[in-house]
Amino acid sequence: MNEQQTMDAQEVYIRIMKDGPYLVHGQAEIRQEFIVPNDQGNSWEYRVGRDFTDKTKALVSLCRCGRTTHAPFCDAMHLKVAFDGTERASHTPILDDAKQYPGPNYILLDNEAYCAFARFCDAFGQVWNLVSEGDELTDELTLRETFHCPSGRLMLRKRGEQELLEPKLTPSIGVLEDPAIHVSGPLYVKGGIRVESSDGTSYEIRNRQTLCRCGMSLNKPFCNGAHAPTKYRDGIPEK
Ligand code: FES
Structure with missing residues (x-):
């Protein structure tokens, strides 16, 4: 990589493709994270699972339609299923x-x-x-x-x-799993990673945000909890 490419690879941001995947630019840490309940059965902490980080790539493509067979990565299934990824989320803070x-x-x-x-x-x-x-x-x-x-x-x-x-969070992406209710969840985007809409504008930069990866949210690109009633499972085996 030349010097400019090295600089680009250091800046992690996510670009949304129209009716397609999330393009993660930069060498983002991407890890599966399980929501772990306490003794009373309420969500309490996170446990790290598989590591999907690939420091050899300056760009990875993460599934947004929920139909990939290679989760969390895109396998172009959005084209086969004619995924409608229309972004309806507000840009209001x-x-x-x-x-x-x-x-x-x-x-x-x-x-x-x-x-x-x-x-x-x-x-x-x-x-x-x-x-x-x-x-x-x-x-x-x-x-x-x-x-x-x-x-x-x-x-x-x-x-x-x-x-x-706010908690101090390192810029990274969690691939959430929620075994207590037998579903897979959104991408947990941490540490102020910029998310750029398919129209080229950026959403508000936030420390904690969740991006839909089941394809069912009515508040795309953000998760609105629809993965729970629709019983979304990504098929990634537990580590
Ligand atoms: S992951 Fe799609 S609504 Fe939560």
């Missing part, structure tokens, strides 16, 4: 349409349109209730559950402060 749930110490912000049905918000009485309590334990749980929300639907700020609190 996610905060603009978020509801506020004020608690004594934190304000929870929630934009439900981006829900990826990962259910980290359910543990120990649900995050919307936890934030309203405001003791040491419930505040800790509020932070944990918000930070684990892969879609970024849930956001948090300290009372009296404007800046959002």
Whole structure:
């Protein structure tokens, strides 16, 4: 690779192909991640599975239609099935349409349109209730559950402060699996990776976001949880 190509390979971004796959530019780390429940059966942590990272390639193509036989990569099945990948998501900043749930110490912000049905918000009485309590334990749980929300639907700020609190995430892509409900989930895009629409405009750059890979979201390119009722399975064997 020449110097310019080396520089390009260092900048990870995702370009959406019209009615086609996600083109991941740069040498992104791509790993399968399982949503692991706690003893009460609520989503609690992530466990890393297979590693799909290929540092020899400056560009990889990830399936967006949900029909590939080579998940998470594209095998051109979108052409055979005449995939309609129309992007219907808003370019409005996610905060603009978020509801506020004020608690004594934190304000929870929630934009439900981006829900990826990962259910980290359910543990120990649900995050919307936890934030309203405001003791040491419930505040800790509020932070944990918000930070684990892969879609970024849930956001948090300290009372009296404007800046959002966010976990430190390395730019990388998680291929989510949700064995508790026997489905595969979206791509968990972390660390401020830019996502470029098929029309050439960029979506808001966010620390946590989930991109649909089942092909069924009505809020494409983002996941809206449709992989759960449609029982999407990617066919990748567990490590
Ligand atoms: S992966 Fe969640 S709606 Fe498609």
